[in-house]
Amino acid sequence: MTFRTNLTAFCFILLTTVAQADIVTPKHNxxxxxxxxxxxxxxxxxxxxxxxxxxxxxxxxxxxxxxxxxxxxxxGGFWMLHQAxxxxxxxxxxxxxxxxxxxxxxxxxxxxxxxxxxxxxxxxxxxxxxxxxxxxxxxxxxxxxxxxxxxxxxxxxxxxxxxxxxxxxxxxxxxxxxxxxxxxxxxxxxxxxxxxxxxxxxxxxxxxxxxxxxxxxxxxxxxxxxxxxxxxxxxxxxxxxxxxxxxxxxxxVERDPIRFNYQGATIWSAPPPSSGGVALQQMFGMMSQFKYSDMNEADKTHLLIEVMRRAYRDRAEYLGDSDFVKIPLNRITSEEYLQDLSDSISMAHATPSSSLGLPKQVGSGTHTTHFSIIDKQGNQVAATLSINLPFxxxxxxxxxxxxxxxxxDDFSAKPGSPNAYGLIGSEANAIEPGKRPLSSMTPTFMEFGPKDNRQLAVIGTPGGSRIITMVFLGLLEALDQKGIQSWVDRPRFHHQFAPDVVQYEDDAFDPKLKAALEKRGHTLKSVGREYGDMHTVRWYQKNGEVEAASDKRRLGYAEISP
Structure with missing residues (x-):
């Protein structure tokens, strides 16, 4: 038994060493x-x-x-760290x-x-x-x-x-x-x-x-x-x-991140009291039940709206400060549960939010900031910080x-009533002394790409209730091997269960796509402005090259060291 245990440990160390030897540390900060x-x-x-x-x-x-x-x-805020x-x-x-x-x-x-x-x-x-x-x-x-x-x-x-x-x-x-x-x-x-x-x-x-x-x-x-x-x-x-x-x-508090896999990628994101990581895991989990890459643009957009709708519904029902409330995390991120959610999605018609049921107890910040960092040792930081509303x-x-x-205000001041962002909360996020309010902040790491070109993304954004869906759309751009600037420049849309509307930037949908979505029963509402302020870094682990990008919607700045 001792020999076998030692042999197993030796093999694990050997494999880890080999894997790490294949990674070239970043050439730049x-x-x-x-x-x-x-x-x-x-x-x-x-x-x-x-x-x-x-x-x-x-x-x-x-x-x-x-x-x-x-x-x-x-x-306050959430700081995702990776110690190389x-x-x-x-x-x-x-x-x-x-x-x-x-x-x-x-x-x-x-x-x-x-x-x-x-x-x-x-x-x-x-x-x-x-x-x-x-x-x-x-x-x-x-x-x-x-x-x-x-x-x-x-x-x-x-x-x-x-x-x-x-x-x-x-x-x-x-x-x-x-x-x-x-x-x-x-x-x-x-x-x-x-x-x-x-x-x-x-x-x-x-x-x-x-x-x-x-x-x-x-x-x-x-x-x-x-x-x-x-x-x-x-x-x-x-x-x-x-x-x-x-x-x-x-x-x-140091917390273990939400970690999950999607089509060869590994994603680490913020756990409760953030709702970001759980929502991302649910959305990607539902998507994995469909042949997303084979879909046309209208089908892809419809599916993304529907998985957003369901993830935000569960956000309202189950999530809060895990030090105070019992969150059924294993159940709501299980393959069986996510299969059931995906089975409720019709590709022909929008699902009315009311048909999914309101959270049991019914009858996040516009101003936040984010930054992403990688150093030459391979240490990483994705931090999303906030004081909630502007000033x-x-x-x-x-x-x-x-x-x-x-x-x-990020607590449910009255369970079932919306906060400044229109987000509904339940008893799980009711006010209690010493409790931390539920958040949408979603600092995230993702390792992805083919075996001969593995990459690491550090990503996040401000944006109140829309933070999670912005990060979601940015990660999809990365998974499609798009250029890093396209991760942050992608036109954005958002559904948060209630109100039952698709919010979007003016350039997110062309007339043909709008018509296709409305035909399926989606209610579309332009926000009348650009939103978000994403900042991201990409590290190519094969050759050590590094890229950085900041959102052109605002005044951000990305730079790598010489």
């Missing part, structure tokens, strides 16, 4: 993010000897400064948590309806942020450089300022009425009403001081001591319910520069 300043800062850290995890801290922190409308240390030296893939869950004083009905008015303003535009809507904890965790366990080095660029841009761009000006206008409610936000982000143009300098000296404290003292620099006291005092002054104990008790809930805590999230 690569970073793709939503802002040129963040991408360049990340590459500088890599060129200075840091690894992908160090660069991730730098990129995330700079984005939190130059994209205050998207994600900062007042928010031990072939380890995991997700760091830095999702916000409900404060200890949170209650199930905290956003309901006297009539029992959800008070939307209370749920998205006040300090009460802020969960305990996880971003700073994630940075400290990465530095302590995965990086090679101190936070003083990796946060330096963010501290610089917070202190000296960054030039406003068109996206900043657009979103500041969208949230103007909320930002001007709160003095620090009005002063910092609206310049007290002064006229702003492209190039206007936005300075955040209080945020620079908070980042300095994080750099000096790590976790304790944000979640304990002076910064924590100021945060709690400010939150409570605006009607929030944070306590110093809430901050001190915050922890990130979060609009509250900036005086003296800290911390702009608060409104992620409490």
């Amino acid at each position: 690569a970073v793709a993010s939503a802002h040129p300043l963040a991408t360049k800062a990340g590459l500088e850290i890599l060129q200075a000897g840091g690894n992908a995890f160090d660069a991730a801290v730098t990129v995330a922190s700079v984005l939190g400064v130059v994209e205050p409308y998207s994600a900062g240390i007042g928010g 030296k031990n072939n380890k893939t995991l997700m760091i869950d830095a999702r916000e948590k409900a404060p200890a004083a949170a209650t199930r009905d905290m956003f309901l008015n006297k009539k029992g309806a959800v008070d939307r303003d209370l749920a998205i535009n006040t300090a009460l809507s802020a969960g305990i942020p996880g971003q700073a904890a994630a940075m400290a965790h990465l530095a302590e366990h995965y990086g090679t450089l101190p936070l003083g080095k990796t946060l330096a660029a963010a501290i610089h841009y917070a202190d000296t300022g960054f030039p406003a761009n068109k996206v900043y000006l657009q979103l500041a206008k969208v949230r103007h009425s909320v930002l001007q409610r709160y003095p620090a936000s009005k002063r910092l982000f609206l310049l007290d009403g002064a006229e702003m143009d492209i190039g206007t300098l936005i300075r955040q000296p209080g945020l620079a001081d908070t980042l300095q404290a994080l750099a000096k003292d790590g976790f304790a620099g944000f979640y304990k001591g002076d910064v924590a006291k100021r945060l709690v005092k400010g939150v409570q002054a605006y009607g929030g319910i944070w306590t110093e104990q809430d901050l001190a008790d915050y922890t990130v 979060g809930n609009g509250v900036t805590i005086e003296g800290t520069g911390v702009l608060l999230n409104n992620e409490m």
